[in-house]
């Protein structure tokens with residue numbers, strides 16, 4: 285016997301990727317419902333070799349469904365996730381709405397799978413921000429060995445992290461650069477994204493940081509260890525899919541770069557590609573469609589007593605969203621619901 289699974293936001297970037305990953309990983313599905321807004325009613329989406337027809341999230345009855353994977357943004361989540369949770373359908377949410385709620389576990393299955401048992405307080409589990417998810421997969425095994433004191437991270441985040449309209453904006457602006465009769469003014473972003481980089485993701489906070497930067501700080505603390513200090517600069521770059529991060533780590537204890545490489549090679553969810561030669565590292569284009577978080581450029585930071593630098597790349601629609609959500613669904617099934 286398998287699960288009755290709902291995908292809310294099935295016409296979006298993350299929702300479509302969730303359907304692909306459920307099929308790829310042969311998640312035990314008995315029945316699946318795909319939901320989006322009323323304007324997408326009847327839109328067809330693919331699940332393995334099946335074609336499914338989208339239903340309206342607004343009128344859907346969640347009673348009798350085991351779990352609902354939500355990828356609809358915070359506003360729609362606020363309206364619909366409590367309805368699902370109230371009738372016993374466990375919500376696995378991709379938005380930021382519940383991530384900092386003490387009664388909702390925030391889970392990256394390679395890092396804090398034990399947190400799944402906290403789902404029952406609200407019947408909701410939160411999926412972290414895309415930049416945090418890939419970073420904590422890399423940090424956790426190193427923290428276990430040498431205790432991380434401080435992390436300085438700069439991100440290079442792809443436009444797919446802002447939804448499907450952002451992908452169109454990069455595509456249209458890129459074409460317009462070669463055709464000056466077309467003008468594609470910024471809409472999703474505040475400045476041109478084609479052939480540019482924008483040091484601004486999500487809203488500004490009073491201290492001059494952005495909400496995206498704050499999320500990396502707060503979520504790393506919640507998922508791994510509140511004692512880890514994180515400072516982040518989050519930048520949008522003209523890449524369609526795949527987030528990259530330059531990460532500087534200061535440890536309590538000395539950790540040699542070779543030992544760090546060995547630890548990461550053994551760590552779940554990580555693939556080390558680190559050849560110290562031309563092309564011996566991973567770039568976002570190469571990580572698309574993959575499950576792994578790729579680590580390259582592991583090296584000692586000689587300006588610190590106990591410091592390392594590394595380069596971390598992952599498919600933001602997969603580990604940063606859909607894959608992590610499906611891994612949470614697998615964990616919930618294995619540890620709690622025990623069907624299939």
Ligand SMILES: NC(=O)c1ccc[n+]([C@@H]2O[C@H](COP(=O)([O-])OP(=O)(O)OC[C@H]3O[C@@H](n4cnc5c(N)ncnc54)[C@H](OP(=O)(O)O)[C@@H]3O)[C@@H](O)[C@H]2O)c1
Nearest residue numbers: 293295296297298320321324355356357379445447448605
């Ligand atoms: N992309 C990433 O890397 C990433 C990573 C982590 C988390 N997330 C989060 O995942 C969520 C979805 O992101 P996305 O990139 O997939 O966005 P997207 O491509 O813009 O898709 C949004 C989806 O939500 C649906 N939706 C929006 N408002 C709705 C409403 N009021 N009622 C019903 N359905 C509604 C849309 O349906 P229609 O097609 O009918 O409008 C569409 O299916 C967001 O919360 C985002 O922050 C994304």
